[in-house]
Amino acid sequence: MPDLRARAVVDLDVPGPVISRHLYGHFAEHLGRCIYGGFYVGEDSSIPHERGIRLDVVEALKGIGIPNLRWPGGCFADEYHWRDGIGPKQSRPRMVNTHWGDVVENNHFGTHEFMDLCEMLGADAYVSGNVGSGSVQEMSDWVEYLTRDGDSPMASLRRENGRDEPWKVPFWGIGNEAWGCGGNFTAPQFASEARRYATFCRDHGDNKLYRIAAGASDDDVTWTTALMEALSCLGCQRDPKNIFQAISFHYYTLAGTWEHKGSATSFSTEDYYATMSKAQDIERIISAHARIMDAYDPGRKVGLVLDEWGTWWDVEEGTNPGFLYQQNTVRDALVAAVHFDAFHRNADRLVMANIAQTVNVLQAMLLTDAETGALVLTPTYHVFEMNRGHHDATSLAVHVLDAPDTREADGRSLQVVSASASTTGSAALLSLSNLDAEASLTIEVDLRGRTVSSATARVLTGDSAAAHNTAEAPDAVAPIALDTELESGTLRVTLPAHSFATVSLELA
Template sequence: MLLIAGSFFPLTAAAQQKSTVTVTAKADAPVISKHIYGHFAEHLGRCIYDGFYVGENSKIPNTKGVRNDIITALKDLGIPNLRWPGGCFADTYHWKDGIGPKKDRPTIVNQWWGGVTEDNSFGTHDFLDLCEVLDTEPYLAANVGSGTVQEFTDWIQYVNHGGKSPMSDLRKKNNRDTPWGVKFWGVGNEAWGCGGNMTAEYYANLYKQYATFMADWSNKKEMFRIASGANGGDYNWTEVLMRDIPKNLIDGVALHSYSVIDWNDKGSSVKFDEKQYFETMKAALKMEELVTKHTAIMDKYDPAKKVALIVDEWGGWYDVEEGTNPGFLYQQNTMRDAMIAGTTLNIFNNHSERVRMANLAQTVNVLQAVILTEGDKMLLTPTYHVMKLYKVHHDAKLLPVAVTSPDYKFGNETVPAVSVSASQKEGKTHISMVNIHATEKISTEIKLDGIDAKDFSAKIISSGRLQDHNTFAQPNAITPKDFKDFKYKKGVLTVTLPPFSVVVFESR
């Protein structure tokens, strides 16, 4: 047996596996919305407090209490939207508690995540001002589970109305004259679970009530109303929403799905074997089936595809790191997470006709985070680097791909080893490829059909072990590198993909 240096997994001396890919230019292909690359910031663990927000009096350099290093990193990532304040937290959050002088704001017990007491020092102004600094669209998740229609519509008026009204007057009293013009609104969260344990029929009726009273106070851009959607493969939930809600009241239907081995035994984020890795990737690749089947239901009621599928919670979920609060969901981020990110984003890209927004859970210090912090230290995870390489797909025209992939087999089960998506923007072609196989290189031939490219360059994210990750002592252990192991001739790219690697090609 041959061994990859430092790897837990043996590499057999069998013949190298091969795959073929055809990338085709198609005039009527959809544009990959940049909003597929959205992020999520819930009041959960150290995501907001001691994550994004350290307070204006902190010794850590900050802008209005938000860490400057996080601002810089997210600007470099080009995040298109940011979802807040939850998650489960959204349906216990009353927005008026988070406005006005900070010393006068009431405290709240975060009953969902750790039972900690929060002082509401990070509220509506803080979040929306942060989105302006990041040049990103805010996505507000409203309280339907324990709130009221009046509370919801007051919030809309507070953040969006430019004229004179009770809520705009209150906003001006709190030192913000101009409205923010928030477009994206979630009408509750996980109504089937922590948002109220509702039936689909009950929620559909409640949604119609809330959506009826939502008004676009900004007079500048249309409001985008997103219904609380299905939990994974609950196809009945999507069926009921699409059947019962008039299309003039809905713009998006959400979907939540996490890459979890077993909800009762999720396993360690860093101490895992090949079986656990395989099971995680099998769960991640199920996103293809979920998107396809939910899309088919939506197509039945909305053949024009006016209603978007919004996957506003996705990512890997493991047991928390040893010694940390179990309610804070803090976990490390390894090459396994890079594989989840690369394959999932390829799925979204390839389904961009219906999938037009998504949100990785979560941005800082929670679940599959792109940023981790410890005191004044900060690091960027492998997931961050994958998403940064994939920036090239933002608002680019999809290039459909046909992929013949070898199997990655473990025990009696198999999954496709190779994942691909491609796009074109500003005269450049980009192809993102992932080989999830734990031990084997894969030789791939990529044929470009109707695409003019003189040559290519490439970047790769790879490492010696699947368990490798960045630490505060070694924050740059995993970063993108130049990749040279390919040839391009007469419209054909030939490339050897290393085990568990992400490669992004750019035409010259």
């Protein structure tokens, strides 16, 4: 097919909002092989580990600068009772994980193990509390156990279990998917519960909780409206009540229906474009929630958090359907790239996002095999690594002036060019995606406002949009160098079909 062409402008001297590193957060649920056989192999494993935590997994995730980790769920959070996961492992009670495979959970990975993991990763903890089957007292005690110093009942219990100093826990979730597995509440019912639970999640010492109330599925702004009404009044100029500090929502990308989501690796060109269209729709959904929040909170004191997002396909053949294990292709990587571009553009309201999930579940960074010890970096992992320069950087608007014609996919118009940019000091990073399945794209970017002294680029793609990595071919999809032309402030780069690239700019 003939080469596609596009033209864009970036004003390097016109800063936008800061892109929080927490938009690159992660999610680890007691689901399938995310925790057991993923992060945690146990203290008797022959795989190198520290207190049962797999060391090569930790090192791989440190390579993408994982900023925060959400745990223990997900739906699992609302049937998890934290006291079952402390103390000697051999005496911890077992439970049935009713949501994910109906398997027996031995609670060997609990609070202390999770906080060990966060410390090893250098990541902030995001603990999701149990509203669905728990109590206000249970959640309040967990906060005290984790974060209080001195001679309190829960601090003493923590010391009995081997940890003297309290931990820092910045992020605290008030429930999960309260409209469904988290209790089947109505929005007004849960708004009342969120106020009550959040009130008793205390700040202890210098640990200040950022409380995140569970919110909507997709674009159901009823939930955002009810939660904002619990904090403020419509059109008020007063600051919202400081009860909870953020509202979450969830959004998954799939090409089919919930009953038949489609294969992760075997899909048509039509399926591919439907997936990209569904991914681009995240911009509309973020904007819908943001507009509601702006009406109640024009000063943007309350944050918006997308704490579950990513692709969801049918499980790999021969695996437990409750374990949600799926392969990860170039298509998945481009879904991530499109989301990050939208996150960067909405960084004034969107403060955190958590991809689902980190290891062996849904759109994972890593695929592991506990028996062979294999570890595979997925194409999505590489997008996170290539975009690392955006962490805590100042966003820059990318104005696409000339672009190829849009495609119609899944009832929506699909833009085949996706882009975002940021700057930090004397450097800038430009992210570019060519979503066309078959044609390459040459894009010229007019870089204005500052002198650019050099440009280096990398590109991620594969033989097809279904290309993926395995233990036998771990680098089938991996970033490689990409040629650039830089002349008189104009950058020219050609992106292969179905590819993602980053261009690092040195600024004079």
